[in-house]
Amino acid sequence: MPETIKNISKKDAILKAALQLFSHRSFDGTTIPEIARVAKVGAGTIYRYFISKEDLVNELFVRVLDDFTEHLQVGLHGQMDTRTRFHHLFNNAWNYVMNNVEAFLFINLNDEATYLNDRSRKSFSRMWDYIAEMVEQGADKGELIKLDPKFVASLVYGPLIPISKRFNNDNRQASQALAKALEEATWRAISTD
Amino acid sequence: MPETIKNISKKDAILKAALQLFSHRSFDGTTIPEIARVAKVGAGTIYRYFISKEDLVNELFVRVLDDFTEHLQVGLHGQMDTRTRFHHLFNNAWNYVMNNVEAFLFINLNDEATYLNDRSRKSFSRMWDYIAEMVEQGADKGELIKLDPKFVASLVYGPLIPISKRFNNDNRQASQALAKALEEATWRAISTD
DNA sequence: TCATTAGGAATGATTGTTCATTCCGAATAA
DNA sequence: TTATTCGGAATGAACAATCATTCCTAATGA
Structure with missing residues (x-):
């Protein structure tokens, strides 16, 4: 080799x-x-x-975050309408979480940790900013509720945390029907329909 | 003394x-x-x-969880309609989180930890079961979406996790308007209205 | 051969826990 | 009242165990 x-x-x-x-x-x-x-x-x-244990956790954190952020953007285009954009964003997140439960748990276990360096923190806020930006664009068109984008993003991102823990424990299979039901529920939460 | x-x-x-x-x-x-x-x-x-560091974290976990679960139930009665019940439940949770950010962070940082004993795990599932039970009652009346109650509960509980982290960092004041907007968003997510 | 990589025992620092000692307030006695 | 005794609570230095990190030898491969 x-x-x-x-x-x-x-x-x-x-x-x-x-x-x-x-x-x-x-x-x-x-x-x-x-x-x-x-x-x-x-x-x-x-x-x-x-060079150290801290260096290791930081490199891992940046890799995981950047990988996640990249996955979120798959198939999204500027000219899509808000609902379609949300569809892709939610399913990109959902599929990433289901296929990388440990990575998602790792993110949420460490995103506030004192040992994260600037680069790690930047990767984390980049992910969060990306979601918030999608929200803002939808809000500008009047299709999403008017609220600090970080809170709107929390309505989408937040439920994935306890759900990922559940799947980590039970090792159960996520059905496509479940993903659809959660996508619709989340959309009702944040849209002005 | x-x-x-x-x-x-x-x-x-x-x-x-x-x-x-x-x-x-x-x-x-x-x-x-x-x-x-x-x-x-x-x-x-x-x-x-x-008797040990583990004993300390477990006693703390049980105290925090039981306190939280108790707060969730304040003012709830069997004869309330589903929407009113949800109103109380959400606001009880919201007020607890805003007034006890550290406690809520502690819960979500440790709920999967290997050092939790049976008593701690029981306190945690008791809290979760209580929320799920409220969901089930609403689902039976056809007023909430039909979905595994744990997932429905995640739609309500989940957003509080990133939000509590945000309030922990920024130490910002939670407005009543924000609580109301999030309550309504969450209700849209889980109700069949 | 010789430069580079891998391995894991050795090292020194740090940790959870213990224990000999001190402290403090109540009880007792004068 | 005031001095003395007493017992449990509190302490923090010390201990054994464990950790992150280093270092030296063996293995590798060019």
Whole structure:
């Protein structure tokens, strides 16, 4: 295996193990030797790729957030009407959460953490700002309720938190019907229809 | 001061300090000497009231959850119609969150934690079951959407999580108008009107 | 061969917890 | 009243365990 690819896969194994452990046991509740064991590398190897445990959690946070934010934007275009835009946004979020429960739990467990650096905080607010921007555009057209966009966004984003915890526990299958019902409920909450 | 009252206030000081620290730095991120310092007691004193750090977090969790669940029920009666019941439930939750942001953050930071014992888990599901029960009664009358009550409850409870984080950061004042707008939005989400 | 990477034992710092000691107010005695 | 005794509560230094991090040797591969 070429050196570069091997390094990437080793670094990815560490990040993957860290995500799994951080999302279930929290940052401070997870030890470096534990991450090493799950990633099947030596504890010292982790320090070849990350300068510290804090550096590791921050790089992971930025990766997860940027990945999530990117997923939110799939298929969205400027000329779409508000309802269609919302449809895509909600389903992009929904599918991401269902396919990456640990990542979503990790976000919501750490978004207020003191060990997050500026870059991490920026990635987080970028995600939040993106949702708020979609809200503002809909509000300008009079199709969404007039309220601080962050609160409107909370009506859409918030329910995903307890729901993701439920799916994490029960490991149950999310039906398409459920996604549709929640999309409609959320739309009723924020639209002026 | 009588012995009994003195003990209670000392124990309460420890619980109060623990809530403050746990809700901002998490359980594993908080040290016992730190709790002792904030509570203005010796580190050893904590072990006079709690057999371990885990015992402390569990007693705190049960207290907070039972207090929250009790607040949810204030003013609710069986003969109320669904909309009125929802009005009370939402505002009870809203007022509790606004007046006890740390407690609410603490709940949502720890509800999945591995160190919670059976009693804590029971207090948590009791709260959740109570909300779900209110939902079910409304659904039986055909006034609320037909969906697993836990998901309907998530539409009401979920938004409070990012909102509480926002109020925790900005320390901003919650207006009555905001509460009303969110109550109505949430009602649109879950009702069959 | 030799430069680079991996591994995991060693290290020093930090933690939850203990325990010998101090403190303090009530009870007792004078 | 006032001095003395007493017992549980409080303390924080000390302990053993555990942690993040370092470092040195082995393995790798070019």
